[in-house]
Amino acid sequence: MTETNIFTQYMQKRNMIVKNKKILQSSYIPQNLPHRDDKINEIVEIIAPALGKDKPSNILIFGKTGTGKTAVMNYVGKELRKADEQQNCCFIYVNCEVVDTTYGILYNISNQIITDPSKRIPFTGWSLDKILAEMTEYIDKEDKVFIIVLDEIDRSFQKNGDDIFYYLTTINEVLQNSKVSVIGITNNVNFTEFLDQRVKSRLGEEKIIFPPYNVEQLQDILYERAKEAFDDGVLDDDVIPYCAALSAQEMGDARRALDLLRMAADFAERNGDTKITGAHVRYAKSKIELDAVSEVVKTLTLQSKIVLMSIIRNTEDGMSTMTTGDVYAKYKIICEATAQSILTQRRIAGLISELDMLGIIHARVKSFGRAGRTKEIELSTPKEIIAMIKGDELFKDLESHKSKKQTTLI
Ligand SMILES: Nc1ncnc2c1ncn2[C@@H]1O[C@H](COP(=O)(O)OP(=O)(O)O)[C@@H](O)[C@H]1O
Numbered sequence: 566m567t568e569t570n571i572f573t574q575y576m577q578k579r580n581m582i583v584k585n586k587k588i589l590q591s592s593y594i595p596q597n598l599p600h601r602d603d604k605i606n607e608i609v610e611i612i613a614p615a616l617g618k619d620k621p622s623n624i625l626i627f628g629k630t631g632t633g634k635t636a637v638m639n640y641v642g643k644e645l646r647k648a649d650e651q652q653n654c655c656f657i658y659v660n661c662e663v664v665d666t667t668y669g670i671l672y673n674i675s676n677q678i679i680t681d682p683s684k685r686i687p688f689t690g691w692s693l694d695k696i697l698a699e700m701t702e703y704i705d706k707e708d709k710v711f712i713i714v715l716d717e718i719d720r721s722f723q724k725n726g727d728d729i730f731y732y733l734t735t736i737n738e739v740l741q742n743s744k745v746s747v748i749g750i751t752n753n754v755n756f757t758e759f760l761d762q763r764v765k766s767r768l769g770e771e772k773i774i775f776p777p778y779n780v781e782q783l784q785d786i787l788y789e790r791a792k793e794a795f796d797d798g799v800l801d802d803d804v805i806p807y808c809a810a811l812s813a814q815e816m817g818d819a820r821r822a823l824d825l826l827r828m829a830a831d832f833a834e835r836n837g838d839t840k841i842t843g844a845h846v847r848y849a850k851s852k853i854e855l856d857a858v859s860e861v862v863k864t865l866t867l868q869s870k871i872v873l874m875s876i877i878r879n880t881e882d883g884m885s886t887m888t889t890g891d892v893y894a895k896y897k898i899i900c901e902a903t904a905q906s907i908l909t910q911r912r913i914a915g916l917i918s919e920l921d922m923l924g925i926i927h928a929r930v931k932s933f934g935r936a937g938r939t940k941e942i943e944l945s946t947p948k949e950i951i952a953m954i955k956g957d958e959l960f961k962d963l964e965s966h967k968s969k970k971q972t973t974l975i
């Protein structure tokens with residue numbers, strides 16, 4: 566008999582219904598990219614001259630998140646390497662969200678080119694001029710056409726400006742043997758408005774736009790993945806249409822659609838279910854939404870947290886709805902108890918509107934006759950978020966104080 570252990574139950578539950586978890590992850594590049602043939606062909610036509618050692622035009626690729634830009638680019642890169650029998654090209658991919666300084670980007674590009682470990686550029690310490698000179702020398706020595714893909718370029722731009730694009734698009738002026746083409750990818754459709762005019766025209770020699778996917782396209786993408794990831798009969802018929810419909814509402818984002826499917830499968834497995842159903846998708850949806858709200862709550866300022874805590878406390882005291890004045894009264898008590906400065910009621914009204922806009926609370930404008938207009942405020946926050954706020958370091962003393970004295974004053 567095999568011994569059981571604390572992980573046995575877990576091991577038995579997992580991999581019951583998903584053949585290969587990797588396939589559902591967003592980093593996986595499928596062999597088939599439905600509904601992107603036209604974009605793949607556009608890119609191939611532009612960069613194909615590199616195989617014959619001619620410099621392709623630079624390209625700017627635009628499209629909302631989850632429209633397949635990264636997947637398509639990596640796929641094209643893989644195929645280019647396969648087709649490049651004479652080794653005329655070098656395809657380099659850098660994600661500027663991960664490597665987000667000018668130094669980091671140059672370091673990353675250079676070390677993809679420099680194969681001798683002793684010659685590699687150090688992680689820090691060199692001047693940009695030095696690293697640029699070294700990189701240029703190595704590129705030229707190779708006598709190849711370099712296609713450098715900079716993904717998520719708006720991230721780098723926000724932090725570093727357009728120096729990197731300037732360096733990489735003007736490098737051809739000093740190269741004798743090799744050539745460099747740049748492909749920039751951005752989620753921000755208005756990105757070029759921020760660029761310097763010269764960089765803008767150099768970088769955007771060719772422009773390609775990736776439109777959002779519609780419901781049917783998202784379904785095809787999911788069916789394609791599901792074929793590889795699941796055995797027959799594991800998915801209820803309504804699962805994929807449901808994931809696709811939810812994500813089509815969210816701007817046609819294939820990443821969101823895949824996240825839903827992957828999480829639904831995870832929930833089914835953990836629950837010991839043998840089939841994935843719409844209920845698992847609904848659960849995945851609420852988990853994703855909760856994660857999004859938690860992210861927002863984490864970034865709230867101290868004062869906003871106190872305002873939210875005031876609304877939580879009033880609700881716990883039996884007020885299902887309250888006015889700005891009610892919130893302000895509790896707010897002042899909490900500020901005193903936590904030794905925080907007290908803002909004016911007007912400022913607090915502003916913070917209440919902000920919380921409303923973030924979807925953390927509900928505030929409706931109500932008319933109260935001659936007293937004028939006031940707001941009717943209601944807590945509409947998931948219980949997990951309420952627990953998160955109450956557990957905040959800021960309110961530690963407040964909570965213990967309350968339980969000790971059993972008072973509803975605070
Ligand atoms: N046409 C497609 N066919 C199959 N999978 C796709 C397709 N488009 C996007 N995906 C998948 O959706 C996810 C998000 O795509 P990604 O390329 O990262 O989007 P973007 O870079 O535009 O934000 C990835 O897992 C990707 O493999």
Ligand SMILES: [Mg+2]
Binds near residue numbers: 634635716
């Ligand atoms: Mg991407």
